[in-house]
Amino acid sequence: MHPSYLGVFLTFARNSLIRDMTFRTNFIIEAISSVSWMIMNLGFYTLVYQFTPSIADWGKYEFFVFIATTMFINSLVQAFFMPNMQELSELVRTGGLDFALLKPIDTQFLVSLHRVNWSSLGNFFVALLLLAYSLPRIEGLQLSPWQYLLYPLYVFLGVWILYSVMIGLAATSIWLGRNQSLYDFWFYITNFSRYPMEIYDGPWGTPLQKFFTFVIPILVVINVPAQLMAKPLIDADWWLAGFAILATVFSLIASRWVFKLALRSYRSASS
Amino acid sequence: MHARVATWWTILKICVEERLVYRGDFALGTLMRFLPIVTQIFLWSAVFVAAETKGIKGYSSTDVIAYYLLTMLARAFSSMPGLATGIARQVREGEIKKFMIQPIDLVSYLLLARIAHKLVYYLVAAGPFALVYYLCRSYFPGWPTPEVFVVFVCSLVLSFMLGFFLEASMGLIAFWFLEVTSLLFVYMLFTFFFSGHMFPLDFLPEPWSTIVDFMPFKYMAYFPAAVFLGKVEGPEMWQGLAIQTGWVLLFIVVCRRMMHAGYARYSGYGG
Numbered sequence: 001m002h003p004s005y006l007g008v009f010l011t012f013a014r015n016s017l018i019r020d021m022t023f024r025t026n027f028i029i030e031a032i033s034s035v036s037w038m039i040m041n042l043g044f045y046t047l048v049y050q051f052t053p054s055i056a057d058w059g060k061y062e063f064f065v066f067i068a069t070t071m072f073i074n075s076l077v078q079a080f081f082m083p084n085m086q087e088l089s090e091l092v093r094t095g096g097l098d099f100a101l102l103k104p105i106d107t108q109f110l111v112s113l114h115r116v117n118w119s120s121l122g123n124f125f126v127a128l129l130l131l132a133y134s135l136p137r138i139e140g141l142q143l144s145p146w147q148y149l150l151y152p153l154y155v156f157l158g159v160w161i162l163y164s165v166m167i168g169l170a171a172t173s174i175w176l177g178r179n180q181s182l183y184d185f186w187f188y189i190t191n192f193s194r195y196p197m198e199i200y201d202g203p204w205g206t207p208l209q210k211f212f213t214f215v216i217p218i219l220v221v222i223n224v225p226a227q228l229m230a231k232p233l234i235d236a237d238w239w240l241a242g243f244a245i246l247a248t249v250f251s252l253i254a255s256r257w258v259f260k261l262a263l264r265s266y267r268s269a270s271s
Numbered sequence: 272m273h274a275r276v277a278t279w280w281t282i283l284k285i286c287v288e289e290r291l292v293y294r295g296d297f298a299l300g301t302l303m304r305f306l307p308i309v310t311q312i313f314l315w316s317a318v319f320v321a322a323e324t325k326g327i328k329g330y331s332s333t334d335v336i337a338y339y340l341l342t343m344l345a346r347a348f349s350s351m352p353g354l355a356t357g358i359a360r361q362v363r364e365g366e367i368k369k370f371m372i373q374p375i376d377l378v379s380y381l382l383l384a385r386i387a388h389k390l391v392y393y394l395v396a397a398g399p400f401a402l403v404y405y406l407c408r409s410y411f412p413g414w415p416t417p418e419v420f421v422v423f424v425c426s427l428v429l430s431f432m433l434g435f436f437l438e439a440s441m442g443l444i445a446f447w448f449l450e451v452t453s454l455l456f457v458y459m460l461f462t463f464f465f466s467g468h469m470f471p472l473d474f475l476p477e478p479w480s481t482i483v484d485f486m487p488f489k490y491m492a493y494f495p496a497a498v499f500l501g502k503v504e505g506p507e508m509w510q511g512l513a514i515q516t517g518w519v520l521l522f523i524v525v526c527r528r529m530m531h532a533g534y535a536r537y538s539g540y541g542g
Contacts (some may be wrong), residue, residue: 051327184303
């Protein structure tokens, strides 16, 4: 019998919310801290734009849309996947993964989604505000309905690409026994995706740009939806939007394969 | 006196050995920490290209990169990962009792452990630092005069002291409020933004640039780097060094007084 995946997920989400609400002050503080971190980031770019009209052809408000996109995607990843991935390496170390393997449900689904960190969604709402603030301020931008349709879709695809990278990294903890620097590594890798891909230019930049577009496709994660919204894709960029769909499918398949492969070498730590 | 020195020496030796256990992981982690510099190089190159200017507030495009590299070094001295949270945890869980019973001074012990930690860190990190600095040598304007260099080294050592006593004082607040996580987060945000780790503080407009002058944070990253690059020179440089010393002395006193006041109001239960 197949379990109802949606039902199980909704139960996870509800339980996490109840848990979060038990420690309400902590919840509020966490939400405030992640928001203030982003506000500092905005402050930094406001400062930079005092000295330049644009960065790699991104004007100030266009770049704010870029930042809003970063916030949307990161808040979703942090809310749904981050706490689980950190726990996965702990499950491997303590042997708690045994219990996950025994449950009559897909193991990857279970370890990826069983906790939802609701406070991370605070940034999601700040991103909405930022988007609403910046969009009307971009000169000569005509928004069409398809942009409103495609933007959420590509944000969604971006989340899946980042998830794939994350579960791929987390799976290594099964091989290594423990991977404490997972979060660090994750931060340093995704750090590349937080900037417009056009800045990676020159003899070093172009190979870097190609690598993070075609090998580990993290550059398309934020760039594609942000371009779509702030600088409606010029003809040449349509292939990039098409590629993003392909990249998502491939990342998901590849990460699933890596996860399954890693599971095979899992040796229980306890019992 | 002799016995005391022997005790300290033993503590130092034990801490050094403890830190050396994970040296491989350590060196890799250090090298990874330079990855954000790569994106900073691309970002600022793009800014300088778009701004069509030779310099922003006296910083050329190579100066900015050199500045980031130097703040990494300064942060290697002034950042104290886990110090405040460690103290807060010891207070909360009652481990602090052992320092009240044993004839070992809490702050001195922590300082020794931290010196050991840093010594090992420099030993292991010297390789990655030298490599990155060598690769990036074209960004540096060249060696400063011996006088400037001496001030630079002094300010690095002072920034270590300042970082230690400031953060230890933050941790000791736990004697009054048991849960200080959120407070520490605010402190971390402040140091990150106002120490100059994120951008050269000279870029700040008024009134911010005056405000940061009155905060101790800028001596933890900005000041050493600015001295090395010759952005602060002559009498201003010596004055800066004097103010930095003043901050260090102030926080030594604050830290001591807080420890004794904390001991006086602490009450522990159970074993």
